[in-house]
Amino acid sequence: MRFQIFISLLRKSKFLTFEKGSNLIKIGAREPHLFFIRKGLVRCFFVDEKGDEITFQLFPENRIVSNFHTIMFNKPSKFEYQTLERTKVYTIDFKTYQAFILKNPKLLEANREFLFKRNFEKVYNRIESFVLLAPEERYIKYCKDYPGIVNRAPDRYIASVLGITPVSLSRIRKRIVSKK
């Protein structure tokens, strides 16, 4: 029956395909949808005072993308979510989703699991990486933790996620290779 519930949730969602380079959510938009990435790669970035794009996060398959500024605070998005590959998603309006969850208390736990726990864990691990590790170790850990990203996204995006420059990342990679 869990399965049944899941099916009817799927019925309420749409299955969409975005071409490479399209936007799921634009900066300034109030986009209240959740996007579950079935296939593809999504880049989340913002623009700093100098006008440079800062890549904040990269999302591969099986992750949920949403704008927490909008969903939590009903504020316009600070980030832009852009596909780096042709990307297929299941998408559903957050209110529709939440109404559905409330009607099916059995899903409450699964909801918490997906939307909060996973996120918390990842976010805390990431901060721990910054607190504990030097850039080189951070890169190694990132490769381990997200093998499905490193060879699909441009290096400068990875560098940004790690909080370093592309030049530095290039040197780190060289160092790692020469150590072997």
Next chain:
Amino acid sequence: MRFQIFISLLRKSKFLTFEKGSNLIKIGAREPHLFFIRKGLVRCFFVDEKGDEITFQLFPENRIVSNFHTIMFNKPSKFEYQTLERTKVYTIDFKTYQAFILKNPKLLEANREFLFKRNFEKVYNRIESFVLLAPEERYIKYCKDYPGIVNRAPDRYIASVLGITPVSLSRIRKRIVSKK
């Protein structure tokens, strides 16, 4: 009536005072309590492979401290929460708290506000600091964002939170002073 509800929640909680240097939560413990810091300062740290203590976070007044590993996953705490000053807290068992929230739907929103939104915001801002800012700017921002902490906690804890060494923090401070 919001106020009434709040009062009865307070009734279910205990008001405790911890001396400086005591533990709210120990590493390995399954401590299911929430602690609202009324007065004082709490340091959250873990121990790395070398056996060194790494300060992960510092909590001043009006923040809620809890062990999310336990509350979310029922796992033993990875962190230790230790008072850096004589600290007064309101504390309540998470299950008691949650049961109360469920009985008072008017508190659902306030609950989300306190336990999730605030946390998310802080955590994202922190990651942004690491991604975007150099250590010196990160320190300046930390002083701005948490003026109630910087002059109360030992510098080496601050350094750890910022992901740098105490020596480096000392140099950063000197640099900032000499710029003025």
Next chain:
DNA sequence: ATTCGTTCTTATCTTTTGTTAATCGCATTA
């Protein structure tokens, strides 16, 4: 007041990073 221990600062040296610019590699296109 003196001693002790802890923390912060300073010094020295090595390693790493940021910055800027030039070069290389590769794919797309004219």
Next chain:
DNA sequence: TAATGCGATTAACAAAAGATAAGAACGAAT
């Protein structure tokens, strides 16, 4: 095939950070 453009690499230099050790400042305890 040649030209173009974009991203990664390399080079060169300055600035900053890590590591280690020594010294200064400070408070607590005797």
